[in-house]
Amino acid sequence: MTSKYETESKGYTMTTVMQEAARCLLCHDAPCSQACPAHTNPAKFIRSVLFRNVKGAAETIRENNALGSICARVCPTECYCEKACTRAKIDGPIDIGGIQRYVTDMERKMNMKILKAGKPNGMSIAIIGSGPSGLQAATTLREKGYAVDIYEKAAKAGGYLTYGIPEYRLPEEIVDYEVQRIVDLGAHIIYNTTVGKDISMDDLKTRYNAVIVAIGTSEAKMLPMFEHNICTESAISFLARAKESKGNLEDLPQNVLVIGGGDVAMDVVTTLKKLNVPYVTDVVYEQFDEFKASKKELAGAQEAGVTIVDGYVPKEVHQNRATFTHRKIKSELTITADKIILAVGQKANAEGLDIDLQHNEIPFREPRFRTKDPKVFATGDIVAGDKTVVVAVQKGKEVAEEIDRLLGGQEND
Amino acid sequence: MIKKDLSVDFLGVHFENPFCLSSSPVGNCYEMCKNAYDAGWGGIVYKTLSPTHFKIDEVSPRFDELAKEDMHFVAFKNMEQLSEHPLEQDLADMRRLKEEYPNKVLIASIMGETLEDWTNLAKLVTEAGADMIELNFSCPQMTSHTMGSDVGTNPELCKKNCEAVKRGTSLPVLAKMTPNITTMVPVVKACLEGGADGFSAINTVKSIVDVDLKKKVGLPNIDGKSSVSGLSGKAVKPIALRFLQQLRSAAGLEQLPISGIGGIETWEDAAEFILLGATTLQVTTAIMEYGYRIIDDLTNGLMHYMEEQHVDHLQDLVGLANKNIIPTNQLDRNYKVYPKIDWDKCIGCGRCFISCQDGAHQALTWDDEKRQPVFDKSKCVGCQLCALVCPVGAIKLGLVEIKPGHKGNPAEIDVGSQRLHRYHPVKANQEN
Numbered sequence: 001m002t003s004k005y006e007t008e009s010k011g012y013t014m015t016t017v018m019q020e021a022a023r024c025l026l027c028h029d030a031p032c033s034q035a036c037p038a039h040t041n042p043a044k045f046i047r048s049v050l051f052r053n054v055k056g057a058a059e060t061i062r063e064n065n066a067l068g069s070i071c072a073r074v075c076p077t078e079c080y081c082e083k084a085c086t087r088a089k090i091d092g093p094i095d096i097g098g099i100q101r102y103v104t105d106m107e108r109k110m111n112m113k114i115l116k117a118g119k120p121n122g123m124s125i126a127i128i129g130s131g132p133s134g135l136q137a138a139t140t141l142r143e144k145g146y147a148v149d150i151y152e153k154a155a156k157a158g159g160y161l162t163y164g165i166p167e168y169r170l171p172e173e174i175v176d177y178e179v180q181r182i183v184d185l186g187a188h189i190i191y192n193t194t195v196g197k198d199i200s201m202d203d204l205k206t207r208y209n210a211v212i213v214a215i216g217t218s219e220a221k222m223l224p225m226f227e228h229n230i231c232t233e234s235a236i237s238f239l240a241r242a243k244e245s246k247g248n249l250e251d252l253p254q255n256v257l258v259i260g261g262g263d264v265a266m267d268v269v270t271t272l273k274k275l276n277v278p279y280v281t282d283v284v285y286e287q288f289d290e291f292k293a294s295k296k297e298l299a300g301a302q303e304a305g306v307t308i309v310d311g312y313v314p315k316e317v318h319q320n321r322a323t324f325t326h327r328k329i330k331s332e333l334t335i336t337a338d339k340i341i342l343a344v345g346q347k348a349n350a351e352g353l354d355i356d357l358q359h360n361e362i363p364f365r366e367p368r369f370r371t372k373d374p375k376v377f378a379t380g381d382i383v384a385g386d387k388t389v390v391v392a393v394q395k396g397k398e399v400a401e402e403i404d405r406l407l408g409g410q411e412n413d
Numbered sequence: 414m415i416k417k418d419l420s421v422d423f424l425g426v427h428f429e430n431p432f433c434l435s436s437s438p439v440g441n442c443y444e445m446c447k448n449a450y451d452a453g454w455g456g457i458v459y460k461t462l463s464p465t466h467f468k469i470d471e472v473s474p475r476f477d478e479l480a481k482e483d484m485h486f487v488a489f490k491n492m493e494q495l496s497e498h499p500l501e502q503d504l505a506d507m508r509r510l511k512e513e514y515p516n517k518v519l520i521a522s523i524m525g526e527t528l529e530d531w532t533n534l535a536k537l538v539t540e541a542g543a544d545m546i547e548l549n550f551s552c553p554q555m556t557s558h559t560m561g562s563d564v565g566t567n568p569e570l571c572k573k574n575c576e577a578v579k580r581g582t583s584l585p586v587l588a589k590m591t592p593n594i595t596t597m598v599p600v601v602k603a604c605l606e607g608g609a610d611g612f613s614a615i616n617t618v619k620s621i622v623d624v625d626l627k628k629k630v631g632l633p634n635i636d637g638k639s640s641v642s643g644l645s646g647k648a649v650k651p652i653a654l655r656f657l658q659q660l661r662s663a664a665g666l667e668q669l670p671i672s673g674i675g676g677i678e679t680w681e682d683a684a685e686f687i688l689l690g691a692t693t694l695q696v697t698t699a700i701m702e703y704g705y706r707i708i709d710d711l712t713n714g715l716m717h718y719m720e721e722q723h724v725d726h727l728q729d730l731v732g733l734a735n736k737n738i739i740p741t742n743q744l745d746r747n748y749k750v751y752p753k754i755d756w757d758k759c760i761g762c763g764r765c766f767i768s769c770q771d772g773a774h775q776a777l778t779w780d781d782e783k784r785q786p787v788f789d790k791s792k793c794v795g796c797q798l799c800a801l802v803c804p805v806g807a808i809k810l811g812l813v814e815i816k817p818g819h820k821g822n823p824a825e826i827d828v829g830s831q832r833l834h835r836y837h838p839v840k841a842n843q844e845n
Binding site: 013014015016022026044047048051052053055056059063114 | 414483484678679680703706707709710713714806
């Protein structure tokens with residue numbers, strides 16, 4: 001199937017990446033590195049690029065972040081490393097994501113195999129879910145010598161990376177490539193298998209030394225008034241259909257109303273515009289100054305020509321006609337559209353997993369990542385913290401470290 | 414993270430890696446040297462010690478830099494001479510360093526005025542625990558003409574100084590050479606006769622880097638005046654490499670032990686020095702600009718290079734390029750190689766067109782409509798200037814053709830050039 005999307009830009013060449021790296025001030029205290037939730041250490045890999053050591057740069061990224069190529073593309077860098085960048089005080093921050101993409105692209109071209117599996121320690125871990133946190137946990141555990149089985153309910157690995165983030169931001173082949181690295185490292189993925197249905201949690205607890213629940217928030221939240229509306233589809237469902245069909249959607253309407261102002265909503269509206277839907281209107285609860293979506297994604301949506309109306313709450317919906325009221329001023333807005341897409345958040349589905357969730361997160365415990373069952377751990381979006389890929393990666397590393405501490409595998413470090 | 418053995422043996426001394434601080438401001442006291450060792454440097458040439466009767470009194474400011482476009486430190490000029498600490502203090506620092514870092518290499522740099530000075534200094538640094546002694550015959554900004562680079566151009570004087578040093582020590586002795594000379598060979602041969610075991614090359618190049626156009630004085634400006642003094646940094650690398658080649662290709666000096674110095678900043682620079690005959694390497698300017706931390710990418714990058722070359726011992730790479738530098742009259746002049754433009758990569762900037770028009774043979778013209786160069790093979794001489802200026806690597810080596818009236822088989826000619834693809838740490842023939 002040919003993709004309906006334009007392909008991603010070519011990215012830097014060695015000459016142009018050197019120019020960008022040369023903008024880096026090589027700060028002594030490197031605020032960028034301190035601001036990276038996954039400790040990907042941009043200061044170090046940019047310095048390696050500047051000293052013409054791309055292989056060393058790739059090692060720095062990969063050893064800290066099993067999803068380095070993915071984070072290079074989807075990380076909201078303006079909230080983390082680039083926000084901290086000292087260069088911003090002169091003109092603008094270093095394009096850290098772009099440099100990371102160059103390095104990881106080169107890593108791929110050079111076919112580098114940086115991560116190595118540890119000496120088998122005789123213990124095995126089950127991971128439920130192959131999203132970013134599950135994949136990183138699998139990687140860290142393999143490096144420490146654990147056998148790892150990942151149970152994935154879908155036909156492909158990656159979770160939201162595969163079924164959510166649009167192709168124009170994250171090409172499918174990049175996700176496949178990163179997953180393949182982790183499979184090559186010896187992680188075993190069992191597809192089309194829902195724990196709690198196809199295999200029981202008790203079964204996992206008996207067969208493995210520990211179980212990690214990395215299910216993410218894979219189900220769409222619904223507003224009650226839209227629940228039985230035939231014109232409404234959830235953002236998650238739409239993005240999955242768009243991604244799987246590479247944009248070849250048959251029922252693309254002319255006029256779409258989207259409700260929600262997070263990154264998922266931005267993915268939906270931008271995807272619609274990229275698929276040449278002429279009228280895309282996004283109505284958002286937050287006002288612009290309190291927007292949840294990253295500035296980069298918001299700017300992308302605006303540039304694509306999406307009409308964004310901020311500060312309105314849905315009041316009622318009748319078939320394809322939705323009415324909103326402004327949160328603060330006396331104002332009403334009625335929009336008639338061919339289709340309504342709801343992007344108002346997601347929730348976890350932990351059915352049959354016997355873990356307690358409050359507001360889609362496990363309750364706070366010390367140490368982090370523990371659940372009420374000492375053998376069961378949680379990671380990813382169901383653990384408190386930012387719901388970004390880079391934070392999921394860090395949680396994946398930390399849950400693996402925590403399990404290793406518990407199971408006494410220190411000598412493998 | 415890759416792990417490769419970077420250790421080398423040089424004049425009977427074992428270095429965990431070949432990277433040393435050169436004798437300069439970067440290794441000027443116990444604390445600095447300690448920090449450098451901790452950062453991962455394999456050895457240090459401690460800043461030059463001189464006899465107590467020679468007074469060091471430095472100017473301020475004392476540096477200047479050569480810039481090009483947005484690049485700073487293309488070259489670096491300095492006016493510092495030798496260590497300004499009391500001799501006893503430096504000896505105490507060296508003693509302490511050797512005690513605390515027995516496995517790191519400590520090289521004492523010395524410079525005497527009289528023969529007795531050379532003998533005495535050699536004795537003192539040997540007692541202080543140095544592993545090796547470097548004789549500074551080459552500092553170009555000394556305030557005495559009986560010291561520094563003027564000495565290094567005088568074979569007879571160098572020989573006598575070497576002999577004097579050997580009377581004071583049994584340690585291996587390196588003589589540090591000045592590039593401010595047409596050929597180093599007679600000086601090196603004289604030093605060998607005097608007992609020197611190996612050579613450090615090059616010290617700095619005599620220079621004036623900038624002139625203040627308003628005040629009409631060279632920089633740095635020291636109360637309205639300036640002096641000729643030593644240039645270092647990336648720009649002197651080609652000069653240094655040339656001297657290495659000159660030495661290693663001289664009859665009888667093919668295996669000359671060399672510690673390479675001159676503009677080393679990246680692992681690629683380091684590898685070039687090694688391939689042209691250096692066993693150990695010395696760095697200052699890049700450290701002054703970026704700090705000791707550059708050792709990370711020097712060592713890691715060199716390890717990756719060894720891996721690519723399937724080499725387990727760094728020493729196996731020493732001097733491999735010497736045989737491939739030959740006199741110009743022996744080069745193959747039978748063929749030319751045309752450029753090949755990859756249109757998928759071309760961004761239509763026109764830089765190749767401008768350079769070909771104004772700096773080469775007008776083989777490229779410009780298509781205003783398509784915003785791309787047009788190639789006229791009949792005018793092309795195969796100089797490849799276009800490939801060098803292309804910012805996106807869209808121009809590669811293409812068709813090889815035997816020139817009219819010449820002989821040869823294009824299929825047998827080796828035109829693969831890492832230089833034209835050097836921004837890619839992959840094989841030259843692999844695509845960007």
